[in-house]
Every structure is written in C-alpha cells, then in structure tokens.
Amino acid sequence: MQSTSRNFHHNVEDALANPNLQDSLAKLKVGFSERRRQAVERLPEFEALRDAARDIKNHTLANLDFYLEEFERKVTALGGHVHWAPTAADARRIITELCLSVGARTIAKSKSMISEEIGINDHLEAQGIAPIETDLGEYIIQLRREPPSHIIAPAVHLTKDQVADTFLEHHRALGFTQRLTERSDLVAEARHVLRQKFLDADVGLTGANFLVAETGSSMLVTNEGNADLSNTLPRMHIVLASIEKVIPTLEDAAVLLRVLARSATGQESSVYTTLNTGPKRSGDLDGPSQYHVVILDNGRSSVLGTDMQEMLRCIRCGACMNHCPVYGAIGGHAYGWVYPGPIGAVLTPQLIGVEEASNLPNASTFCGRCESVCPVRIPLPKLMRHWREREFERHLTPKAVRQGLALWSFLAQRPKLYRLLTGWTNRTLALFGRGEGRFRALPLASGWTRFRDFPAPESGGTFHAQWARHGGARPRP
Amino acid sequence: MVADVSSPPANNRPRRVALFVTCLVDLFRPSVGFAAVKLLEDAGCTVEVPPLQVCCGQPAYNSGDRTTTRAIAAQIVEMFEGYEAVVVPSGSCGGMLSRHYPGLFDDEPAMKARAERLAARSHELVSFLVDVLGVTSVAAHYEDVVTYHDSCSGLRELGIKQQPRRLLDSVRGLTMREMSTxxxxxGFGGTFCVKYPEISNAMVGEKSADVAASGAGTLLAGDLGCLLNMAGKLQRDGNPVRVRHVAEVLADMGSLPPIGEVGRQR
Structure with a gap:
C-alpha cells in the first residue's frame, strides 16, 4: 500500500472537514470503549489475564526462532507447507506463484492486515487474478477502492447511507436495483452476492490471529463466519501471517483469546473461533487439499532484542485506537498507511521508515489511555517517545521545533537568566492582558490563538519574584 | 483552614517539604503555588522553595532530546536533595520526577540512585495531602456547581482520581457534577497543542462541549497546562464557565479572578 503519511497535516485537515467521517467517529468513540468497559467489569481477573497475556508474548518473542521452527515442523508433518517471506515482495511472489500453480482465477479473502501491508490485492489483479474480500467491511471498501481505516472495523469511517449508495452502484448490474435503508437488508444483499463468490473461488487467502507451534494450527476469529467459508470451500488455503503471530500452545491461545475479543469489541468471545490444522485428510468431508502458511518478517526481526521489541506483543485488537482521542478526532486514513492509531504510530516508522512516518509518533499528547487498555500492556507512549528520540538524533525533527527547543534548553540550564526573562515576560503579558485577562491574538503564538484565547498571567509578578519579595513566604491577605 | 490530619501517625509524616512550583505556575498563575504552600502549611509542613528551580524537562523529553533532558533532570535532582518530600501542584511534572527521571540515567548508576531517591520522595500536591498526610477535609468555602477534569498524567501515571474529589466534597457550598468523559x-499535550493545532482544537472543542453539557459553573483540574488550554477554548467559545486549579478552591482562594479573566469573581 502506498503511504501518504508524509502528508499527515494535509490528511488531518481533510479528516476534520469530512462530516460523514466525524459522524462515524462520534459513534465509535462511545461505542467501543463503553462495550470494553462493561466486558472488563464482568471479568474480575481481567487485569491478571493482561499480565499473563503479556508474559506469554514476551516468552515467545524471547524464543521466537524456536517456536517458528517448531510450528514449521508441525505443519510439514501434517502435509502442509511453510514459506518464509523476508520482505513484502517475497510474500507477494510466493502467494502469486501458489495461485498460478492451481490456475486460480478468483480467490476468496478473509480480512488480513498483513495482506494490506504487502499490497497483495493490486498485485494479484495485475496478474489477472481477482481477489474478493469476504469480510463485510473489507468488501465495502474494496468496492469503493479505499484502504481500511481501522484494523478490526475497516469501514468504520463510513455511514450507513454511504454503504447503501455503494451497494446500489455496484450491485445494480447483478439485479439489485433498489436502494436499501435497513442495516439487515444491506447485510443480506452482501451475503447473497458473496455466496456465489465463495463457491467460485479457487483459493482461500486468510490471515491468522495466532499460529500455534504445539499443533501447527493457524487460528482465526471472526464475527461473520466468512473465514470459515474462505478456508474450507476452495481447494487451496493460504494463510498469511507475520512472525510475531506464533505462540507456543493451545493453552496460551486460550489466555490470549480471553483478552482479545473483550478488548476489541467487548464480546466475551468472537462469534467464530476456527483452528486450521493442515490440509484435508482422507476421510474428512471437506477442507482444502493444499494448506500453505506464508510467514512474513518485513523488518520485524530487526527490533528483537532492542528497546522497541515490545511493539511485537500486539495482538491487533484495536483497543488502542478505540480509546485514542487523536484517532477519535481524525480517523484511520489520516495516518496514511495500513496501521492507524497508537500502534500504527509505533509500527509504521519501523515498517516503512521513520522519515516517511515521522509525524505519527509526534501526533500524540501521551495521554496514556492506549497503554491503559492494551491487553498485552504495550507501553505505547514510551515507544512513541523512542521514535521521537530517533528522529531527534537523526535531525528529522522540524527546524522550528529544534530552534525553539535549543533556545528553551539554553535558558532552562541558566536559572538566573531564565528568571530575568520570565519576570519580564510575566510583567509584559500581565500589563497588556490586564483589560480582559486574556489575548485573542499574540505574536509567535498563532498555533494557540487560532483556536483558543491565551490566558494572561495574574498580575503581581512571577511566583518566585513574589516569594522572594515576601522574604521566602507567601503573601498573606 | 483546619486540616484533619488524623492518619497516618504524625511521627511518620514528612515535615520539611520542598515545593516544585513548575514553570507554568511560576509564569501564569502564582496563586496555585501560594495555594499549595497554604495547604501544606495548614497540614503541618514547613515549606521551602529552592530558588533556582526552573523546569522539569518535559519539553525536551517529549521532543526526543534526551541529552538536554538529562542535563535538566540532573539539575533538579541536585537542587531537591535533602528534603523529606518534594511536592508538585501538577500531575504531569510530578509524574516526570517520580516516573521518568530514573530511566534517564540507566547508564549512570550513581546518578540513577539519586534520581530514584528523588522519585520516591516526589508527590503531586493533592495525592500528597490525601495519601501521605492523611488529610480528609479542608475548611474552604466555594459556592458553585463544579466539574473536575482528570488530567492524563495524574490519572494514569499517578493514580489520582478520588483524592481531589474527596477533598472537594468537604468544601462548603460546593456541588460536584461529573462531565460524561x-x-x-x-488536547493540551505540551508542545502538541501548537505542533498539531487542528487536532488539539478538535480535542479541546469536545472537552469544552462536555464541560458545558455538565451544567457546571466552574471547571477544576490539577494541571495548569490543561487548564490554560480548556480556559482558552471555553472563553473563545463564549462559554462563561470559570476555570481554576483545584488547589485554589481547596485553599479557600476561590475569590480570585478565574484563569484568563480579570475582576469577575465567583
């Protein structure tokens, strides 16, 4: 996927001026966080489960090579195949070759963020293979040729009316000529259209929530059951997942599942939880005759053993973006690439380069709400700060910010000079602001005064001036 | 004001405390500092203000300038050594001292140990009064319906939630009415508010609407940065809500003009 992260400021302006998006975000902000809160309240051991989930992922990351090889051994023993993809280009090539090997014309896809990361759809289309998104949200944005704006709710930026218009435009040729207004009717129509696509597909391409080393299984959770049709009906099933998706055992999966759905949607459990373990065996009634797992690195292994490793604990629940006030203001597209919100601000610089994504880790108030809900306790503000440090070291920080910072830092290390200057500033602002107590405009502060009044200081001098004037005591009335 | 200081036992309580004023209070709202001194003195403390203190270093820290942050942190660690407690009328600067300083010196064991000692003795003002000194009520009067904004660092780094509400509950004439979120x-976020003014504006706009919807006449919080931001937005929107630091009301200084206003009292 082509990044627009460099145009972050421009993206933000567009997002803030988009009334449909703002409508959708207003609902998302309340809905997701409220449902998570209720789910957590119903489970007294939730905080302990977060610790356990964090520990499982930490243990796995510390022994990642072992568990990945174990997973490969198990898959191979079951008659499946594991393919290692160091880069996005490798993953695209492997998947295309697999599709061509069975003469695939169409493939049924269930939702996969990794497939967005490697841009597989455009690549397959260029080879004459039609990928069909079968997750409802993904299907909608595929029709509109838009990227997802949220990792678990890809079409969350759209209103129902926009979906109705999209369906009318694209389904008219299939005989659906009525514009629908009810949610359930829209779903029924999509289901009807997609049913034939499942039956026609030559290959099913899915992601994975977890790869279980112990059994060689890939595990998927969905609410629509579309993944199950994608991986049982076609004759070839390709699983696309990144290296950090592996976990040791089914016991571990049970712990992670308990925090995943609750954090994501506030459900106790997603509607469908499916384990795929190898290809169809003799005697099985259905299932794919070929089972392939493509495991992508794409720059992830280089953070192992560094102070950024914690980002690889992520289980892609979306809670950080659901609770992020910045995401809530601008939505997912403004971030400019595949992963939005706090986790996107941490992952994106790693995956596409900090030069391209330099704004993302800076566009945060470090309010910490993301970290407070993360089911695997990723210290997201800390990791964003690490990116800011990398940017500063490499002189990528904007010049105006660097200059301001240099001046401030010079003064902050010279307390007497600092006192003199703050005393002068305090008196000047207090003098000019004495009429109203605030300023509607102020030189050098337009970033503030464009949207807010600037409160003037109280009269009487700085705290330190007054404290000294009263001989090291507070003035008494 | 008579502070009720029944627990914990008097002999364990710090007596000689240093006030870290913070640069925003020093420059914009000295009354918050004086309110802090009054609250601490009423609770039986002797308050000293190390004269050459400047800033905790957050502007550099949050801009990725670790070298400058370390230099400033070292300056603060040095200046505040030897006090039984360091009290800060801000969750954000308090969190910087108590949660972030030690990590700055991971490669300098001696300095790290000093930073850890400072971290262990540093407290945000209201949590210090309630959690350390055991203050349960204040003798203050403030006639208004009040809503309270939980500033992020205080809430999520330092666990400050009930402490200010408990003390506000004892203020005569004051009615608490929570906003919805x-x-x-x-949307303040230090330099964030001027680096990303449009996003910051969207956030503070929502906050301002939430404050207005609560029907409260006064908005309180424990961090001056957030207060300047919210006051500026409420006033730009023509909203008459009075904005104050919680310490002012607790110290019975609620008759001062609110933030960003002159003359108008409660």
Whole structure:
C-alpha cells in the first residue's frame, strides 16, 4: 500500500472537514470503549489475564526462532507447507506463484492486515487474478477502492447511507436495483452476492490471529463466519501471517483469546473461533487439499532484542485506537498507511521508515489511555517517545521545533537568566492582558490563538519574584 | 483552614517539604503555588522553595532530546536533595520526577540512585495531602456547581482520581457534577497543542462541549497546562464557565479572578 503519511497535516485537515467521517467517529468513540468497559467489569481477573497475556508474548518473542521452527515442523508433518517471506515482495511472489500453480482465477479473502501491508490485492489483479474480500467491511471498501481505516472495523469511517449508495452502484448490474435503508437488508444483499463468490473461488487467502507451534494450527476469529467459508470451500488455503503471530500452545491461545475479543469489541468471545490444522485428510468431508502458511518478517526481526521489541506483543485488537482521542478526532486514513492509531504510530516508522512516518509518533499528547487498555500492556507512549528520540538524533525533527527547543534548553540550564526573562515576560503579558485577562491574538503564538484565547498571567509578578519579595513566604491577605 | 490530619501517625509524616512550583505556575498563575504552600502549611509542613528551580524537562523529553533532558533532570535532582518530600501542584511534572527521571540515567548508576531517591520522595500536591498526610477535609468555602477534569498524567501515571474529589466534597457550598468523559485528554499535550493545532482544537472543542453539557459553573483540574488550554477554548467559545486549579478552591482562594479573566469573581 502506498503511504501518504508524509502528508499527515494535509490528511488531518481533510479528516476534520469530512462530516460523514466525524459522524462515524462520534459513534465509535462511545461505542467501543463503553462495550470494553462493561466486558472488563464482568471479568474480575481481567487485569491478571493482561499480565499473563503479556508474559506469554514476551516468552515467545524471547524464543521466537524456536517456536517458528517448531510450528514449521508441525505443519510439514501434517502435509502442509511453510514459506518464509523476508520482505513484502517475497510474500507477494510466493502467494502469486501458489495461485498460478492451481490456475486460480478468483480467490476468496478473509480480512488480513498483513495482506494490506504487502499490497497483495493490486498485485494479484495485475496478474489477472481477482481477489474478493469476504469480510463485510473489507468488501465495502474494496468496492469503493479505499484502504481500511481501522484494523478490526475497516469501514468504520463510513455511514450507513454511504454503504447503501455503494451497494446500489455496484450491485445494480447483478439485479439489485433498489436502494436499501435497513442495516439487515444491506447485510443480506452482501451475503447473497458473496455466496456465489465463495463457491467460485479457487483459493482461500486468510490471515491468522495466532499460529500455534504445539499443533501447527493457524487460528482465526471472526464475527461473520466468512473465514470459515474462505478456508474450507476452495481447494487451496493460504494463510498469511507475520512472525510475531506464533505462540507456543493451545493453552496460551486460550489466555490470549480471553483478552482479545473483550478488548476489541467487548464480546466475551468472537462469534467464530476456527483452528486450521493442515490440509484435508482422507476421510474428512471437506477442507482444502493444499494448506500453505506464508510467514512474513518485513523488518520485524530487526527490533528483537532492542528497546522497541515490545511493539511485537500486539495482538491487533484495536483497543488502542478505540480509546485514542487523536484517532477519535481524525480517523484511520489520516495516518496514511495500513496501521492507524497508537500502534500504527509505533509500527509504521519501523515498517516503512521513520522519515516517511515521522509525524505519527509526534501526533500524540501521551495521554496514556492506549497503554491503559492494551491487553498485552504495550507501553505505547514510551515507544512513541523512542521514535521521537530517533528522529531527534537523526535531525528529522522540524527546524522550528529544534530552534525553539535549543533556545528553551539554553535558558532552562541558566536559572538566573531564565528568571530575568520570565519576570519580564510575566510583567509584559500581565500589563497588556490586564483589560480582559486574556489575548485573542499574540505574536509567535498563532498555533494557540487560532483556536483558543491565551490566558494572561495574574498580575503581581512571577511566583518566585513574589516569594522572594515576601522574604521566602507567601503573601498573606 | 483546619486540616484533619488524623492518619497516618504524625511521627511518620514528612515535615520539611520542598515545593516544585513548575514553570507554568511560576509564569501564569502564582496563586496555585501560594495555594499549595497554604495547604501544606495548614497540614503541618514547613515549606521551602529552592530558588533556582526552573523546569522539569518535559519539553525536551517529549521532543526526543534526551541529552538536554538529562542535563535538566540532573539539575533538579541536585537542587531537591535533602528534603523529606518534594511536592508538585501538577500531575504531569510530578509524574516526570517520580516516573521518568530514573530511566534517564540507566547508564549512570550513581546518578540513577539519586534520581530514584528523588522519585520516591516526589508527590503531586493533592495525592500528597490525601495519601501521605492523611488529610480528609479542608475548611474552604466555594459556592458553585463544579466539574473536575482528570488530567492524563495524574490519572494514569499517578493514580489520582478520588483524592481531589474527596477533598472537594468537604468544601462548603460546593456541588460536584461529573462531565460524561472526565478521563479523556483535553488536547493540551505540551508542545502538541501548537505542533498539531487542528487536532488539539478538535480535542479541546469536545472537552469544552462536555464541560458545558455538565451544567457546571466552574471547571477544576490539577494541571495548569490543561487548564490554560480548556480556559482558552471555553472563553473563545463564549462559554462563561470559570476555570481554576483545584488547589485554589481547596485553599479557600476561590475569590480570585478565574484563569484568563480579570475582576469577575465567583
């Protein structure tokens, strides 16, 4: 996927001026966080489960090579195949070759963020293979040729009316000529259209929530059951997942599942939880005759053993973006690439380069709400700060910010000079602001005064001036 | 004001405390510092203000300038050594001292140990009064309906939630009315508010609407940065809500003009 992260400021302006998006975000902000809160309240051991989930992922990351090889051994023993993809280009090539090997014309896809990361759809289309998104949200944005704006709710930026218009435009040729207004009717129509696509597909391409080393299984959770049709009906099933998706055992999966759905949607459990373990065996009634797992690195292994490793604990629940006030203001597209919100601000610089994504880790108030809900306790503000440090070291920080910072830092290390200057500033602002107590405009502060009044200081001098004037005591009335 | 200081036992309580004023209080709202001194003195402390203190270093820290942050942190660690407690009328600067300083010196064991000692003795003002000194009520009077914004660092780094509400509960004439999302960031974020003014404006706009919807006449919080931001937005929107630091009301200094206003009292 082509990044627009460099145009972050421009993206933000567009997002803030988009009334449909703002409508959708207003609902998302309340809905997701409220449902998570209720789910957590119903489970007294939730905080302990977060610790356990964090520990499982930490243990796995510390022994990642072992568990990945174990997973490969198990898959191979079951008659499946594991393919290692160091880069996005490798993953695209492997998947295309697999599709061509069975003469695939169409493939049924269930939702996969990794497939967005490697841009597989455009690549397959260029080879004459039609990928069909079968997750409802993904299907909608595929029709509109838009990227997802949220990792678990890809079409969350759209209103129902926009979906109705999209369906009318694209389904008219299939005989659906009525514009629908009810949610359930829209779903029924999509289901009807997609049913034939499942039956026609030559290959099913899915992601994975977890790869279980112990059994060689890939595990998927969905609410629509579309993944199950994608991986049982076609004759070839390709699983696309990144290296950090592996976990040791089914016991571990049970712990992670308990925090995943609750954090994501506030459900106790997603509607469908499916384990795929190898290809169809003799005697099985259905299932794919070929089972392939493509495991992508794409720059992830280089953070192992560094102070950024914690980002690889992520289980892609979306809670950080659901609770992020910045995401809530601008939505997912403004971030400019595949992963939005706090986790996107941490992952994106790693995956596409900090030069391209330099704004993302800076566009945060470090309010910490993301970290407070993360089911695997990723210290997201800390990791964003690490990116800011990398940017500063490499002189990528904007010049105006660097200059301001240099001046401030010079003064902050010279307390007497600092006192003199703050005393002068305090008196000047207090003098000019004495009429109203605030300023509607102020030189050098337009970033503030464009949207807010600037409160003037109280009269009487700085705290330190007054404290000294009263001989090291507070003035008494 | 008579502070009720029944627990914990008097002999364990710090007596000689240093006030870290913070640069925003020093420059914009000295009354918050004087309110802090009054609250601490009423609770039986002797308050000293190390004269050459400047800033905790957050502007550099949050801009990725670790070298400058370390230099400033070392300056603060040095200046505040030897006090039984360091009290800060801000969750954000308090969190910087108590949660972030030690990590700055991971490669300098001696300095790290000093930073850890400072971290262990540093407290945000209201949590110090309630959690350390055991203050349960204040003798203050403030006649208004009040809503309270939980500033992010205080809430999520330092666990400050009930402490200010408990003390406000004892203020005569004061009625508490919660807004719908008191825990959501106001969009200040230090330099964030001028680096990303449009996003910051969207956030503070929502906060301002939430404050207005609560029907409260006064908005309180424990961090001056957030307060300047919210006051500026409320006033730009023509909203008459009075904005004050919680310490002012607790110290019975609620008759001062609110932030960004002159003359108008409660």
């Amino acid at each position: 008191p825990e959501v960031c106001c």
